[in-house]
Amino acid sequence: MSRNTKADEETGGIDLTPMLDVVFIMLIFFIVTASFIKEPGIQVNRPDASTANHKKNANILIAINDENEIWINKNEVDPRQVKTQIQLLLAENPKGAVVIQADSDSNIKTLTEVAQKAREAGVADVSVSAENK
Numbered sequence: 001m002s003r004n005t006k007a008d009e010e011t012g013g014i015d016l017t018p019m020l021d022v023v024f025i026m027l028i029f030f031i032v033t034a035s036f037i038k039e040p041g042i043q044v045n046r047p048d049a050s051t052a053n054h055k056k057n058a059n060i061l062i063a064i065n066d067e068n069e070i071w072i073n074k075n076e077v078d079p080r081q082v083k084t085q086i087q088l089l090l091a092e093n094p095k096g097a098v099v100i101q102a103d104s105d106s107n108i109k110t111l112t113e114v115a116q117k118a119r120e121a122g123v124a125d126v127s128v129s130a131e132n133k
Contacts, residue, residue: 059096060089060123062114066105070114082114086121097125 062082063071070077072085090096098118102111111128118126 059093060086060098061129062086062098062100062118064100064102064106064110064114066103068107068110070110079110079113083117083121086118086123090121090123096123097127098123099127099129101129 060072065071070079070082072082073089077085086098100111100114100118115126115128
């Protein structure tokens with residue numbers, strides 16, 4: 001009789017392997033399809049604006065500090081390399097939008113150069129970040 005109960009226990013067990021396979025496949029799917037925001041790496045004092053709108057799908061953030069240094073993806077970037085860096089980030093996410101976070105004490109010339117480089121890199125959506133009053 002002890003043989004029968006042991007055989008019954010084995011046939012009555014639940015096999016979790018297919019469920020774990022499905023969970024891992026779903027996990028891989030969500031990791032691959034997730035879009036990640038590339039942070040600039042520094043904090044800036046953004047200017048105030050009364051007409052600021054919330055921007056969705058801002059995947060590429062570029063910061064310009066008060067000393068006109070350009071930061072992309074937590075690294076300081078030479079102004080001549082801005083276009084190349086944007087193209088690299090755009091290759092990861094072709095539908096990415098660029099948001100420039102310029103410090104209120106930064107030079108407008110640097111801001112326009114970065115915006116122009118983003119347009120040259122093929123970005124259709126370039127915005128400037130501001131604080132809502």
